[in-house]
Amino acid sequence: MFTTSEDELVHRAQHGDRSAFAELVRRHHAHVIGVVYRLCGDPHLAEDAAQEAFVRAWLNLNSYRPLMPWRNWLYRIAVNVALDTLRRERHTLAINQVPEARDRQPDPQALLEQKEREHLVRQAILALPPTTRAVLVLREYGGLSYREIAEALDIPLGTVMSRLSTARQRLREHLAPWLAPQEVPYE
Amino acid sequence: MNEHVTAWLDAYQDGELRPAEQRRVEAHLTECSTCREELAARQVLSDWIRGLPKDLPFTPTERFTAQVMLRLPPRHTAAPQTPAALLWGLPLGLLLICSMLQALWGLIAWLRFGVQSGLLAEGLPNPFVGTTQSLWVALLTVLGGVSPSPVLQTATQWLQQTDRWFGEWLGLLTWQAQVTLLYWVWLLLWGWHQYRIHPRHPDKTEAIKSA
Structure with a gap:
């Protein structure tokens, strides 16, 4: 089946083709919501912020140049919208408000442990400073390379590395009682 | 290790x-x-x-897309001007100009060689024959010689003295300055163009950097 390339879609959307932009939204909305949700911690805020990010992307589409992938440009907008939202709402989600995942495990004990682990990790991530969290989220959930994160956040590569290192260090400290390091045999 | x-x-x-x-x-x-x-x-x-679970119960794709499309305001649809013409055209143009000027400079050098060796002495004005001054000074000398203006005469004499003092270095320095000037003009134009087509919005990256 023929699929239009992303560059072509962006080009058409820049010329006002709304259907091309709709296709871009379809392709990227899950990733954008995922990243924004990990930054905000609230699914409702995340959906609103993701919609706002796409609206801003539409409004500023003519300023986009293919010097960086469109996805990274979109992430840049999404992260900024999420940070704006966090500043505005000053809202973090309590554990009992976290939405349930659809793929539950059948074993009640395993499910309980899984939920406890998810709760701990969520709390630890949400406890990070927003800018540090943004780097971690783009790496772990956005799947961006260091260079792409630097582009998306418009920060130096060294800053990406230091923030990522800081984020992981704080998570390790936060989760230390539950993280059991294991000796890894090495060939 | x-x-x-x-x-x-x-x-x-x-x-x-x-x-x-x-x-x-x-x-x-x-x-x-x-x-x-x-x-x-x-x-x-x-x-x-x-x-962490990835399959969270967010709004389905089609519904989310429809919600976004409903929120989209009208937008000017003028396509951005491609920077390719400026990106490649300007430096190439500058390079062409530089090449032409270099060729002209080479021609003048050969002309002077012809004059000094006596091969072209008969066909050129008197100031070129046997002189060691630069061609542009020689040309101005010719103009100054036929001009009744004392100001131009004085300027010509000053130029001749300056030219003797700088000798061949003046031409070399002039060329380096020209090439440098052309390069910086291109760089400034390119930077200005980049600033124009990449405005800082919608990114509020300063907020990210500052925190």
Whole structure:
């Protein structure tokens, strides 16, 4: 089946083709919501912020140049919208408000442990400073390379590395009682 | 290698090291249990982070897309001007101008050689014959010679003195200055163009940087 390339879609959307932009939204909305949700911690805020990010992307589409992938440009907008939202709402989600995942495990004990682990990790991530969290989220959930994160956040590569290192260090400290390091045999 | 590679383990785990650095870390890991334990702890943490459920009950794709499309305001649809013409055209144009000027300079040098060697002495004005001054000074001397203006005469004399003092260095420095000037003009125009087509909005990256 023929699929239009992303560059072509962006080009058409820049010329006002709304259907091309709709296709871009379809392709990227899950990733954008995922990243924004990990930054905000609230699914409702995340959906609103993701919609706002796409609206801003539409409004500023003519300023986009293919010097960086469109996805990274979109992430840049999404992260900024999420940070704006966090500043505005000053809202973090309590554990009992976290939405349930659809793929539950059948074993009640395993499910309980899984939920406890998810709760701990969520709390630890949400406890990070927003800018540090943004780097971690783009790496772990956005799947961006260091260079792409630097582009998306418009920060130096060294800053990406230091923030990522800081984020992981704080998570390790936060989760230390539950993280059991294991000796890894090495060939 | 005795030094621990703890500082490199994040980048190693993310596959961001260069091949040589990666081999160095791998070699160290084979002999250092401390760093292996560090790496194992990082891997456990990474598994925990990435283990958060991805299939969250968000709005389905089509509905989300429809909601976004309903919120889209009208937008000017003028396509942006492609920067390609400026990106390639301007430096190429400057290069062409430089080449033409260099060719002209070479022609003048050969002309002077012809004059000084006597081959072209008969066909050129008197000031060129046997002179060591630059062609542009010689031309001005001709103009000054036929001009009744005392100001131009004075200026010509001053130029002749300056030219003798600088000698051949003046031409060389002039060319270097021209090439440098052309380069900086292009750089400034390119920077201005980039600023114009890449406005800072919609990114509020300053907020990110400052925190």
